[in-house]
Structures are given as structure tokens and as C-alpha cells.
Amino acid sequence: MAKRYTDTDIYNREWYHSLDVKYKAFWDYICRSCNHAGVWNVNIRLASFMINCDYQKDEILQTFNGRIVV
Numbered sequence: 001m002a003k004r005y006t007d008t009d010i011y012n013r014e015w016y017h018s019l020d021v022k023y024k025a026f027w028d029y030i031c032r033s034c035n036h037a038g039v040w041n042v043n044i045r046l047a048s049f050m051i052n053c054d055y056q057k058d059e060i061l062q063t064f065n066g067r068i069v070v
Contacts (some may be wrong), residue, residue: 004032015067022053023063030068 010016029047034040037063048055061068 002036006031019063022051022055023060025051025053026055027064028058 019027026047030040036070044055046056
């Protein structure tokens with residue numbers, strides 16, 4: 001099991017404040033599911049299942065506005 005350090009300053013960032021809980025959960029999921037280099041193997045269906053929310057690729061990219069690089 002890989003270990004991840006958590007950015008405790010995330011809660012002080014304005015862009016994070018503006019997210020709905022649905023997207024805060026998604027951000028947390030991808031940060032914890034990525035590899036050691038920060039690369040996440042895209043599986044939106046699995047993320048939707050694990051978080052119990054419906055996600056669409058376009059809405060995710062629009063919501064995170066450049067914070068996720070394809």
C-alpha cells in the first residue's frame with residue numbers, strides 16, 4: 001500500500017472553498033488514488049461508484065479549470 005502525504009493547506013485555498021462537496025470528494029479520491037508521480041489512471045465510472053456520485057469528464061474538467069491535466 002502506497003503512502004500519501006496530505007496537503008493540509010488545501011482547506012485554506014479559495015478555489016477549494018468554492019467547490020461543492022461532490023467535487024471536494026472527487027479531489028480527495030484522485031489525490032489518494034494516484035501513483036507516486038501524481039498520475040491517476042482515469043476511471044470516472046469507478047470514482048462515481050466509490051464516491052456514490054455521478055461524474056462526467058467534461059464537468060470535472062470545467063469545475064477544476066486547469067488543475068487536472070489530461
